[in-house]
Structure formats: structure tokens, C-alpha cells
Amino acid sequence: MYRLHGFCQSGNTFKVAFLLRALGQPWEPVFVDFMKGVTRTGPWREQTNEMGEAPVLEDGTRRLTQSGVILGYLAKKHGAYEGATEDDRLEVLRWLFFDNHKFTSYFATYRFMKAFGPAAPDPAVMAWLRARMDAAFAIVDKHLATREWMVGGAATIADFSLCGYLFYPLEESGYEVAGRYPHIEAWLARLRGLPGWASPYDVLPGERLLPKW
Ligand SMILES: N[C@@H](CCC(=O)N[C@@H](CS)C(=O)NCC(=O)O)C(=O)O
Structure with missing residues (x-):
């Protein structure tokens, strides 16, 4: 099963979650505590993403970052949404x-x-x-x-x-x-209207926050 690291305020994570849902692929969310600064810590960067960014997709032992790369990988692997020609x-x-x-x-x-x-x-x-x-x-x-x-x-x-x-x-x-x-x-x-569409706050992990400013 795919593992998607991200958090509910992250539209970059949502891009991948939406595609996984549209493809009908099973995945589990891995919560990234971005608001508390985890992506800026040394251990997270060493173990999860040296670029300090969500989303990260795990597919078995393969770990991918950059939503555009992840979208391209999934589209090609599942033969959908990649463009006809x-x-x-x-x-x-x-x-x-x-x-x-x-x-x-x-x-x-x-x-x-x-x-x-x-x-x-x-x-x-x-x-x-x-x-x-x-x-x-x-x-x-x-x-x-x-x-x-x-x-x-x-x-x-x-x-x-x-x-x-x-x-x-x-x-x-x-x-x-x-x-x-x-x-x-x-x-x-x-x-x-596409299959799998849902609001980001209904499909991604983390707590919804009220806008501050
Ligand atoms: N181009 C990247 C952007 C990823 C990105 O900026 N993610 C945000 C969270 S939505 C982040 O982790 N930002 C941390 C930072 O900019 O230091 C992608 O599409 O994956």
C-alpha cells in the first residue's frame, strides 16, 4: 500500500491524494507535523526528505518527493491521467x-x-x-x-x-x-465530478486550523 506523508493544509499533498483516490489505489496517510516545524529538523530531512518538504510518497522501498514527480510516476505506473500522446x-x-x-x-x-x-x-x-x-x-x-x-x-x-x-x-x-x-x-x-474527489480536510491528516490574519 502507498504511504503518503503530508498534512491537511497542504495542497501539494492533496494533489497526490486526489490522484490516488481517482486511480482507486489504496494508500495510508502519514501525518507530517509541519506547523510544529518537523520538516525543518535534521532527523526528518535525513530520514524523509532532504528538501524539507511534503508531500513524500512511499511505494514499497521507493521514496519519491516533489508532487510533480509523484504525479508523473503514478500516472505512468497506472496508465491513467498522463496524456494521450x-x-x-x-x-x-x-x-x-x-x-x-x-x-x-x-x-x-x-x-x-x-x-x-x-x-x-x-x-x-x-x-x-x-x-x-x-x-x-x-x-x-x-x-x-x-x-x-x-x-x-x-x-x-x-x-x-x-x-x-x-x-x-x-x-x-x-x-x-x-x-x-x-x-x-x-x-x-x-x-x-471526477472519481475520488473530496475536500482536502476530509482526506488528509491533521487538525483544521482557523485562519489567523
Ligand atoms: N514543489 C514542491 C513544493 C512542496 C512544498 O513546498 N511543500 C510545502 C508544504 S505544502 C513545504 O513542505 N514547505 C516547506 C518549505 O518551503 O520550507 C512540490 O510540489 O512537492
């Missing part, structure tokens, strides 16, 4: 890089600082992040204006990756998608 698979990879660099990363940082950060966020930093988010969301919204899924004619791991943080409650980020990005909104509804 070689061109599609390259396109999937292109969106995975975009997501990791610009879409998930700015949004996840913004949400973390607003909801869970140790001190009230600096307004100048938040304004800078927000402008970067606006640009990345506009690009994805435009891409989805003419298609149902990010790549090809069916859901792929590009969709699983890009959606990872978008099912959390609005009050955590304060960043409104509904009404501003209609094509992303419609795509999220389609994703909710």
Missing part, C-alpha cells in the same frame, strides 16, 4: 512546471502567510504576491476558455497539480476565484 505528455510537463513555479507557489505562499503564518503578513509582500497570482490565474483562465481540461480532451495530472490549493475555504486565502475567473470556476466544478 507524446505531445500531450510534453504539454502536461509544461503545465506542471508552470504550476510549480508560478500558479501553486505564489498562491500557496500567500495563503500560508495570511492564514497560518507566525506574524501578520507584510502588506507590501502580499501586494507583490497578489500581482503575481493575478497574472498566473489570468493565464490559466484564458487557457481554459476554449477547453475543458488543461491538456487534450480529458483530465491529466496537469489538472490535478494546478487545482491542488483551490478547494480550500475562501477565508484562508481571501482570494476570490468565483466571478473573477469563470473558466477556472467551471473547471473546478468538472474536477469535483
Whole structure:
């Protein structure tokens, strides 16, 4: 059985959990006490992930990190959601890089600082992040204006990756998608209809926290 290290506030962990559920694969969660700083400790980095990040997937003796790598591994292994053609698979990879660099990363940082950060966020930093988010969301919204899924004619791991943080409650980020990005909104509804979709707080381990700032 797969073992997925992560925690419920982690959209990067959710990307993998959602795919495992969509694939109908059995997995067990391994709670990472991120909020108490375990990923910054020497032992965790030595034993679990030198990069100090969740998620981590164990498949027998194999240990994988980076959600994009894990998604690609699972899609290939189970022959689903990887893209129908070689061109599609390259396109999937292109969106995975975009997501990791610009879409998930700015949004996840913004949400973390607003909801869970140790001190009230600096307004100048938040304004800078927000402008970067606006640009990345506009690009994805435009891409989805003419298609149902990010790549090809069916859901792929590009969709699983890009959606990872978008099912959390609005009050955590304060960043409104509904009404501003209609094509992303419609795509999220389609994703909710995939097999295995559930709210991150219903499938990942850890305690739900109230947004702080
Ligand atoms: N690109 C990585 C990002 C992983 C990541 O940033 N995970 C967060 C938790 S959701 C983390 O562990 N951050 C620790 C840090 O940035 O120091 C992935 O997709 O797996």
C-alpha cells in the first residue's frame, strides 16, 4: 500500500491524494507535523526528505518527493491521467512546471502567510504576491476558455497539480476565484465530478486550523 506523508493544509499533498483516490489505489496517510516545524529538523530531512518538504510518497522501498514527480510516476505506473500522446505528455510537463513555479507557489505562499503564518503578513509582500497570482490565474483562465481540461480532451495530472490549493475555504486565502475567473470556476466544478474527489480536510491528516490574519 502507498504511504503518503503530508498534512491537511497542504495542497501539494492533496494533489497526490486526489490522484490516488481517482486511480482507486489504496494508500495510508502519514501525518507530517509541519506547523510544529518537523520538516525543518535534521532527523526528518535525513530520514524523509532532504528538501524539507511534503508531500513524500512511499511505494514499497521507493521514496519519491516533489508532487510533480509523484504525479508523473503514478500516472505512468497506472496508465491513467498522463496524456494521450507524446505531445500531450510534453504539454502536461509544461503545465506542471508552470504550476510549480508560478500558479501553486505564489498562491500557496500567500495563503500560508495570511492564514497560518507566525506574524501578520507584510502588506507590501502580499501586494507583490497578489500581482503575481493575478497574472498566473489570468493565464490559466484564458487557457481554459476554449477547453475543458488543461491538456487534450480529458483530465491529466496537469489538472490535478494546478487545482491542488483551490478547494480550500475562501477565508484562508481571501482570494476570490468565483466571478473573477469563470473558466477556472467551471473547471473546478468538472474536477469535483471526477472519481475520488473530496475536500482536502476530509482526506488528509491533521487538525483544521482557523485562519489567523
Ligand atoms: N514543489 C514542491 C513544493 C512542496 C512544498 O513546498 N511543500 C510545502 C508544504 S505544502 C513545504 O513542505 N514547505 C516547506 C518549505 O518551503 O520550507 C512540490 O510540489 O512537492
